Amino acid sequence: MATASTHINNSRVWLVTGCSSGLGLALIQEVLASGERVVATLRKPADIASLSDKYPSTQLLVEQLDVTDAARTKAVFEATRAHFGRLDVVVNNAGYGMQGEFETFPEEAAKAMMDVLFWGPARICREAIRFMREVNPPGQGGRILNITSMGGFVGFPTGSFYHAGKFALEGTTESFAKELLPEWNIKATIIEPGGFRTRFVEAAFVRTPAAPAYNKPHAPGVFMRKITEDPSIFVGDVAKAAKAMVRIAGLEDPPIRIQLGTDSLMAVKVKAESTIRDIERWEEISHSTNLDGVVKEKIMENFGVATK
Template identity: 35%
Template sequence: MTELVLDNGDICIATSIDPPALADLVPKYPKGRVLLLELDVTKFEDVVVAFKTAQQTYGYVDVVFNNAGVAIAAEVEGTPEDTARKLFDVNFWGSANVTKETIRFFREVNGSERGGKLLQMTSMTGIAGWPALGYYAASKHAVEGLTRTLVQELKPEWNIQVMMIEPGFMRTPILTVSERFDPLPAYAGGVGDRTRLGLQPQQVTGDPQKAIESVYIVSQNDKLPLHLPMGPDAIEGYRSAIEELTKAADDWEALAKQAVFND
């Protein structure tokens, strides 16, 4: 996304917990077009400083791509609690930190005339879940729930738009750097093993370059969708979740409607 934004002539404030990893971008573009900032999203004060630096340098920010994330491959029962909590610190609390400061910045710095767009990276697993990715999926469900609620709270006059990007599996480094834990004996040969095999890069067909190009194009629209699936497996996840909820609504509608006071 950073390279795509810059190649299209825009200014990019590229944040990373490891800024040297992006340092090779600076000499490729005219001075002032790219600003590298160190940012640990789990530290709210870091987020505040990043936005303050952006304001001091450019005056405003039009689009925020809230993208930090990590993953764990393990069954729910076999995931160490301390590891799961660290994942939530990044995937949920980190995302929430950026989200809150983004909204404040758009409202109070940009103002209603400029407003702003928040691109919220979630996941197809935040819609449908996935074996051996339980805590990752849970963190993305949490981001989805927080974001859907936030959207209801925003006042229209603030001119702030939010889009949740919900990709399926993409061939990115997260596949190889994610923490993995062998299954407990009881889970050996289960569906989690298929997930572990399926997370091998050569098994994943999702093209992140094509996906992010599509995201960039949609982000230019005057009106953003709240949900943006990416990849055929994301569509499958959508349809599976829709079918599951529709069946539950049909099967239990009569019973559910009885749970009210008769007066």
């Protein structure tokens, strides 16, 4: 009969970034409680000392990681290989946000945020793909979950550079997911949470004052700042989100993109439907730029669109 320790030793291994609070913390708690193993990464390991005391090293490995540190990122994957010998699920969760009008947003602050929201996760994805293909047994594969937000699909006032990082990660994920060979069994999913009641709102979301030219009662940026200061708009439950992500990671054929929360679902759906309406309204202009002699119906059929 298999013992509890045998189950743990054969369970999936998760690597999660940004585990100090919020969704990252809720996720590793859910995974650990289910008997699976976790590599928890965060800038300050002391923040989850209580978990380190509760779970043995055979189930929980805590690693210090600033996702902008390329050398440290490689070291974390090497530590994962040495400690657990396998890696099944990688979750890019670390991040923060800043509000500010595009015209006046500090360039250095924008670059720093892009490093965390895009370059860090992109680097982790590269390491994850190599690990899942070359260290895991052939065909075992793995899953990569990249957490963006509804702000990875829909742009809101005062979020231009935050959205830039999240949009970039979504586009990169869509692209590299199509490059992965089927026999590797490595699949990627974009997770788009809505508003969740976490420390992110207080500790990892910086609200800058409106620039003078934009500081008007009717300005969209002023309205957006007021909205994000209202806790009632954050309707998501992180514990439920963690359960949903565990479910997604276990799907044989996961979606490339999924929303968490009714607010995210509706924001993405409304934009998608609006985009379709614009396409249909202005398609004559789109077709008008083809070379003479090009048969638009043949091109449309190449994309799987019926023309009859």
